[in-house]
Amino acid sequence: MEGLLSAAFDRKLSSYDPAHIHGGLKQLDTLLAKLCLGPDKESAIPTSFSDPAIRAFLMLQDSFQYNATAILLQTTNHLLSHPLNPHTSLLLLFTLSTLQGLLLLHPPSRRLFSRESNMNTLLDLLELEVSSEDGGGGDMSEGRLECAVVQTLVCVMVDEWDNVRLFERLGGLATVTGLFRRSTTPHVVKLKILEFLYFYLIDETSPRLQSVGSVDVWTSSCAGGGELGVRRTTEEKEEMLGEYLQNVDGLVSDLRELKPFGDL
Secondary structure, three states, rough: HHHHHHHHHHHHHOOOOOHHHHHHHHHHHHHHHHHHHHHOOOOOOOOOOOOOHHHHHHHOOOOOOOOOOHHHHHHHHHHHHOOOHHHHHHHHHHHHHHEEEEEHHOHHHHHHOOOHHHHHHHHHHHHHHHHHHHHHHHHHHHHHHHHHHHHHHHHOOOHHHHHHHHHHOOOOOHHHHEEEEEEEOOHHHHHHHHHHHHHHHHOOHHHHOOOEEEEEOOHHOOOOOOOOOOOOHHHHHHHHHHHOOOHHHHHHHHHHHHOOOOOO
């Protein structure tokens, strides 16, 4: 397993060459597919987490040397150093899609985003889209990259309240709502942002959520400053969001009536 990850990391994903990056992403994606679906990729039933290969992979994710999320963050920053074009956009989409899978498969990796630099990488991608829309941009003009970034933000914040606090502190609400209000933002992106806002408005103090998002070694070692362990109610977040968006009370009413995330 170490050899497979090293082959993808050292010679490809750590490269500044887009062709090498694509090869590394393909290798990592193939590895994850084999781990989660087993030898038969057409299988709809994921392999059990008791599988020795998955256990070996997850144990390596607990190390800094083989943590794939950290490498993909580095890859994203490498791609951002290139001129933005349709090819770079597709590589960013591939990177974010793989990152989402990793964050769901290995939840502790989410805590890497308690570092300001890593959270800012995602916010910079949204700002990048806003600043480049006037000049066109192939796939980007369809809103695919913005949707992928918003989906990744959800994966980053699930059960990680310190990440939510950092998102707020770095101006994430202003960035996301600014994109939502922009007249040229594609409709599909606005729908994705609405889904994100429903998620954001969840009451973090609910008794059902008291057992998740606790501070541990990963959190304390990755934290980029600010107070740890702070949780907000829906009302508190409604007030904060109301500084940037109108009719937030309507979103809150929908959240309570429709319960898209069940009884929390």
